[in-house]
Amino acid sequence: MVVAIEPVVTQRELLPEEIRNPYFPAEVEDISGQSVWACMQCGTCSGSCQFAEQMDYTPRRIMEMVRTGLREQVLASKAIWYCASCYSCTVRCPRGIQVTRVMMTLKSLALRAGYVNPREDAPAFYDSFLRVLRMFGRVHEPTLVAAYALRTRPTRVLGMMPMALGLVRRGRMAPLPDRTRSLGEVRRLMEAVERVRTSESAGAREVGVRAQSEPRATGQEVVVR
Amino acid sequence: MNRLRYAFYPGCTAHASARDYTRSTYATFQALGIELEEVPDWCCCGSTAVSNVDPLLGMALCARNLALAESTGLDLAVTCNACYANLAPTLEAYREERRVRDRLQRVLDAVDRHLEGEIAVKHGVHILTRDLGLPRVEEHVRRPLDGLKVVPYYGCLLSRPRNPYEDPENPTSLDELLCVLGAEVLPFERKTKCCGGSFMNTKEEVALRLTFEILEEARERGAHVIVAACPLCQLNLDAYRAKLRARFGTYHDTPVLYFTQVVGLALGLDRNDLAIGQSFVPADRVLGLR
Numbered sequence: 001m002v003v004a005i006e007p008v009v010t011q012r013e014l015l016p017e018e019i020r021n022p023y024f025p026a027e028v029e030d031i032s033g034q035s036v037w038a039c040m041q042c043g044t045c046s047g048s049c050q051f052a053e054q055m056d057y058t059p060r061r062i063m064e065m066v067r068t069g070l071r072e073q074v075l076a077s078k079a080i081w082y083c084a085s086c087y088s089c090t091v092r093c094p095r096g097i098q099v100t101r102v103m104m105t106l107k108s109l110a111l112r113a114g115y116v117n118p119r120e121d122a123p124a125f126y127d128s129f130l131r132v133l134r135m136f137g138r139v140h141e142p143t144l145v146a147a148y149a150l151r152t153r154p155t156r157v158l159g160m161m162p163m164a165l166g167l168v169r170r171g172r173m174a175p176l177p178d179r180t181r182s183l184g185e186v187r188r189l190m191e192a193v194e195r196v197r198t199s200e201s202a203g204a205r206e207v208g209v210r211a212q213s214e215p216r217a218t219g220q221e222v223v224v225r
Numbered sequence: 226m227n228r229l230r231y232a233f234y235p236g237c238t239a240h241a242s243a244r245d246y247t248r249s250t251y252a253t254f255q256a257l258g259i260e261l262e263e264v265p266d267w268c269c270c271g272s273t274a275v276s277n278v279d280p281l282l283g284m285a286l287c288a289r290n291l292a293l294a295e296s297t298g299l300d301l302a303v304t305c306n307a308c309y310a311n312l313a314p315t316l317e318a319y320r321e322e323r324r325v326r327d328r329l330q331r332v333l334d335a336v337d338r339h340l341e342g343e344i345a346v347k348h349g350v351h352i353l354t355r356d357l358g359l360p361r362v363e364e365h366v367r368r369p370l371d372g373l374k375v376v377p378y379y380g381c382l383l384s385r386p387r388n389p390y391e392d393p394e395n396p397t398s399l400d401e402l403l404c405v406l407g408a409e410v411l412p413f414e415r416k417t418k419c420c421g422g423s424f425m426n427t428k429e430e431v432a433l434r435l436t437f438e439i440l441e442e443a444r445e446r447g448a449h450v451i452v453a454a455c456p457l458c459q460l461n462l463d464a465y466r467a468k469l470r471a472r473f474g475t476y477h478d479t480p481v482l483y484f485t486q487v488v489g490l491a492l493g494l495d496r497n498d499l500a501i502g503q504s505f506v507p508a509d510r511v512l513g514l515r
């Protein structure tokens with residue numbers, strides 16, 4: 001089933017099915033609310049990105065790889081984790097695509113589908129953030145940093161001590177976590193988000209959208225220029 | 226003229242690493258006749274972390290806070306750029322994107338909250354420069370900052386992804402604000418460049434380099450003070466100087482103050498009420514306060 005019209009001439013259709021997921025563009029569009037088909041591959045996003053040189057694929061290439069359906073390569077890429085959400089690409093995109101929202105979507109899919117090691121720095125940090133949020137409804141920085149260090153490298157705590165002591169000395173560290181009073185409400189909200197998502201992905205399965213395929217190694221590399 | 230009143234969303238750092246920002250915000254806004262009422266029982270907006278794990282949850286947290294704020298009947302004041310760049314775009318998407326609105330309404334229903342979407346979200350900088358207005362700020366200046374050379378650092382998220390009062394590439398409101406205080410505002414090429422703050426814990430090398438470049442430009446231009454409008458920018462530019470010296474061999478002694486502290490000084494407020502002494506790099510000497 002083809003879920004979107006392909007407006008530009010590429011060699012997509014020549015790629016074998018095993019490495020090309022034709023539902024991937026629609027999946028990304030649905031979560032991000034952004035039309036990846038609007039992209040004209042001008043490269044303004046890559047040119048505006050302060051982190052492009054650290055990325056294995058530039059933002060422009062990521063956009064094309066999404067359209068090509070290279071789900072596995074995109075979700076396993078290092079590039080998406082180098083997006084700092086600075087929105088430089090977003091404000092410059094001549095096609096009005098919020099590339100930052102696409103990048104956020106890709107990170108969330110990579111986490112959900114298990115393409116990243118949860119003990120790696122960025123995923124571990126985000127996960128620690130969510131845990132602290134669930135605990136207090138607000139994010140208490142010392143707890144966040146401690147939780148993060150414990151999940152990654154506990155020795156990190158030593159490196160953080162000068163900063164922590166500096167904050168304490170200057171009266172900028174709250175010793176006790178600040179809480180939201182109706183913490184139960186925040187947790188119910190988090191559960192409701194989960195319900196909305198699962199009910200939608202169930203609906204998507206009915207109409208034949210292969211929303212989440214499991215990671216698998218194909219050993220094949222496709223180069224998108 | 227009626228007194229300006231806002232619901233105030235302080236954000237998670239307000240009661241921790243950015244206590245100085247919160248304190249100076251209340252002091253300065255009060256001195257300018259602006260009332261702030263903390264949003265009752267607000268929760269974290271999700272920062273960029275939650276949106277990266279779960280974009281819908283990021284928006285849902287913002288929607289709850291917007292609903293709480295809207296129920297006060299006041300417009301919402303935000304002083305953290307990261308909170309602003311979460312709350313304002315969520316509100317915009319809620320108003321304009323049907324699917325987003327449907328999803329968020331289902332989530333809000335589950336916690337018995339309702340968001341009409343009529344509230345306005347404003348950053349503190351624009352409350353001073355647009356709502357109150359520069360002439361009114363100028364009227365309140367008691368101790369003009371003559372001779373003080375400043376560079377305004379807007380960071381990523383005051384003008385991006387969108388702010389009705391700013392050009393995303395070249396925001397000017399902080400420049401204008403600092404001008405009416407009597408300070409000499411220097412051009413600052415990196416005023417909207419990313420400081421890498423969100424990577425300081427996860428990709429330190431990358432973050433340190435970007436922070437260094439911003440501090441280096443401020444030094445080259447001869448700035449006495451860098452003025453920030455975000456607790457995350459302030460902490461990032463202020464707190465890692467020793468690490469930066471170890472990495473790059475240059476020590477930068479340019480202090481980083483919040484815009485609320487700098488405005489407060491020009492209004493003649495006491496340095497303690499503005500929590501001036503709480504930054505890592507001391508500002509007393511350049512401010513002539515000692």
